[in-house]
Amino acid sequence: MVKDIWKRLSGPVKIGIFFGGLAIVMAVVGLIKGSATAPLTARSLIMAILISGGTWGLVSWAIAATVAQVEEDVASRESKDG
Numbered sequence: 001m002v003k004d005i006w007k008r009l010s011g012p013v014k015i016g017i018f019f020g021g022l023a024i025v026m027a028v029v030g031l032i033k034g035s036a037t038a039p040l041t042a043r044s045l046i047m048a049i050l051i052s053g054g055t056w057g058l059v060s061w062a063i064a065a066t067v068a069q070v071e072e073d074v075a076s077r078e079s080k081d082g
Helices: 002-008 011-033 042-081
Strands: none
16 A cells, blocks of 8 residues: 555655655654753654654755756757757
């Protein structure tokens, strides 16, 4: 079932999920290693996951979607010209 859902997703969505997941892993590792500014609590962990995963996921999705759209426009323009 998960493979079917993964196959349905577009490239930009997959990229957003990947980089969002990577950011979540980095945030969790950073909190576990310890920092003087953010003690490890459930609240800090949830906030780190939401902020880092959401931000990285959204930004990487937006960049990938823009690149895909530009590539599509270039390909359609080349097919009209040639």
